[in-house]
Amino acid sequence: MKIYIDGTFYPEADAKISVFDHGLLYGDGIFEGIRFYNGRVFRLEEHLDRLFDSARAINLAIPMTKQELTEATLNTIRTNELRDGYVRLIITRGVGNLGLSPDRCNKPTVIIISGAIALYPEEMYEIGLNVITCSTRRIAPAALSPTVKSLNYLNNVIAKIEANQAGAAEGIMLNEQGFVAECTGDNVFALKRGTLLTPTIASGALRGITREVVIEMAADMGIPLREMQMTTYDLYTADECFLTGTAAEVIAMVRLDGRTIGDGKPGEVTRKFVERFRVLTQSSGTAIYE
Ligand code: PMP
Numbered sequence: 001m002k003i004y005i006d007g008t009f010y011p012e013a014d015a016k017i018s019v020f021d022h023g024l025l026y027g028d029g030i031f032e033g034i035r036f037y038n039g040r041v042f043r044l045e046e047h048l049d050r051l052f053d054s055a056r057a058i059n060l061a062i063p064m065t066k067q068e069l070t071e072a073t074l075n076t077i078r079t080n081e082l083r084d085g086y087v088r089l090i091i092t093r094g095v096g097n098l099g100l101s102p103d104r105c106n107k108p109t110v111i112i113i114s115g116a117i118a119l120y121p122e123e124m125y126e127i128g129l130n131v132i133t134c135s136t137r138r139i140a141p142a143a144l145s146p147t148v149k150s151l152n153y154l155n156n157v158i159a160k161i162e163a164n165q166a167g168a169a170e171g172i173m174l175n176e177q178g179f180v181a182e183c184t185g186d187n188v189f190a191l192k193r194g195t196l197l198t199p200t201i202a203s204g205a206l207r208g209i210t211r212e213v214v215i216e217m218a219a220d221m222g223i224p225l226r227e228m229q230m231t232t233y234d235l236y237t238a239d240e241c242f243l244t245g246t247a248a249e250v251i252a253m254v255r256l257d258g259r260t261i262g263d264g265k266p267g268e269v270t271r272k273f274v275e276r277f278r279v280l281t282q283s284s285g286t287a288i289y290e
Pocket of ligand 1: 033156182183184185186187205206207208209210211244245246247
């Protein structure tokens with residue numbers, strides 16, 4: 001696999017950055033995870049918009065235009081001759097010194113890595129996920145907005161470890177007030193008496209691209225949607241729950257904190273979203289090869 005770093009492609013073994021890069025020293029940087037299916041990149045523009053928003057929010061000037069980054073992304077996939085996979089864009093503050101201040105970081109580092117994606121095994125989509133509520137709270141927006149997709153994922157990593165140690169595949173993260181924010185790497189939805197519920201972005205969720213797609217699909221399907229402050233009660237008592245994310249796509253959550261959600265199987269509406277999402281990813285997106 002060839003890795004893009006600042007305009008040059010390197011073999012994996014030679015794809016290296018400085019130990020003085022503030023992306024490593026301080027998690028100072030941003031990223032995007034993007035999928036491509038059947039030779040097309042899914043929602044590339046939306047991902048790049050979010051990347052540039054993340055950059056602006058942390059006062060980082062990406063040293064490329066959106067168009068240049070689009071081309072670099074497509075070129076990375078082309079160079080690796082891939083049609084289905086995952087592409088990770090990383091922009092770090094760049095090489096500086098050991099000091100916290102980015103004053104000495106003259107140029108952000110741009111890294112693009114493409115490859116295969118480790119999805120949940122197919123049987124997880126058939127049976128649904130067992131999830132716990134993590135004791136680790138989602139970082140407060142006043143500390144670092146969860147809408148910034150930053151390289152500072154330690155909050156999520158700790159919560160993910162907690163979920164995994166409890167034998168769960170994902171973990172629900174609450175905000176400081178105790179309202180549901182999102183999962184460690186996914187957004188969450190509940191279906192209750194025909195209405196789709198999801199936490200507001202202000203609850204401490206990433207503005208998930210898959211979340212936005214599900215909201216659009218719900219409108220197409222005539223399913224009413226409420227973005228609201230939610231507690232675990234809303235998830236425990238839902239008829240169906242599912243998680244959304246670029247890597248996970250749409251996947252049912254059938255158990256939470258030892259409670260069975262609905263009848264304990266992926267629900268009918270969840271299955272429709274899973275199916276529609278798969279059709280959409282196979283049939284839309286930015287063409288890589290023509
Ligand atoms: N929340 C967090 C914390 C995430 O890391 C992700 C994955 N990017 C998501 C939600 C889902 O967002 P998306 O649908 O854009 O992948």
